[in-house]
Amino acid sequence: xxxxxxxxxxxxxxxxxxxxxxxxxxxxxxxxxxxxxxxxxxxxxxxxxxxxxxxxxxxxxxxxxxxxxxxxxxxxxxxxxxxxxxxxxxxxxxxxxxxxxxxxxxxxxxxxxxxxxxxxxxxxxxxxxxxxxxxxxxxxxxxxxxxxx
Ligand code: HEC
Numbered sequence: 001x002x003x004x005x006x007x008x009x010x011x012x013x014x015x016x017x018x019x020x021x022x023x024x025x026x027x028x029x030x031x032x033x034x035x036x037x038x039x040x041x042x043x044x045x046x047x048x049x050x051x052x053x054x055x056x057x058x059x060x061x062x063x064x065x066x067x068x069x070x071x072x073x074x075x076x077x078x079x080x081x082x083x084x085x086x087x088x089x090x091x092x093x094x095x096x097x098x099x100x101x102x103x104x105x106x107x108x109x110x111x112x113x114x115x116x117x118x119x120x121x122x123x124x125x126x127x128x129x130x131x132x133x134x135x136x137x138x139x140x141x142x143x144x145x146x147x148x149x
Contacts (some may be wrong), residue, residue, distance in 0.1 A: 112131070
């Protein structure tokens with residue numbers, strides 16, 4: 001009887017404890033993906049300013065930022081842990097009901113970012129501008145569908 005009670009409460013404690021741990025790691029995962037997107041947004045914003053003429057076009061700086069975006073574009077996926085659409089997040093629940101499509105959109109963004117990074121090294125302004133616009137479309141297409149306003 002006592003044994004059963006002890007094991008029972010140990011089981012309960014482990015259950016509660018693991019619940020606490022996993023909700024903490026869900027919040028960390030949300031922060032992780034948001035942090036990656038924040039880095040991408042920061043650098044893409046500077047690139048957009050350059051192609052809009054709001055900031056002088058500096059090929060080296062442009063290429064450096066494009067490389068950061070391309071590298072960091074590989075990061076967010078890991079932060080989209082199972083059903084993490086509650087709490088401090090703008091991710092829509094639809095991500096997890098259409099995960100394969102979400103991954104396709106991520107992949108399209110990664111390819112566009114990698115292309116921008118390569119093209120920007122050539123110093124060809126027009127091609128860089130075109131590649132940046134193409135990348136921006138991949139961001140928007142996912143946000144329109146999978147991110148809350
Ligand atoms: C495959 C989908 C997808 C693609 C592609 C995508 N995003 Fe996002 N983005 C999201 C989702 C979902 C969120 C919301 C994350 C959250 O709050 O959990 C987000 C959030 C953000 C945020 C807010 C981060 C914060 O501080 O909370 C920025 C900035 C951002 N994205 C920039 C970009 C840029 C720039 C690109 C393209 C270079 C891009 N995203 C491409 C899905 C995407």
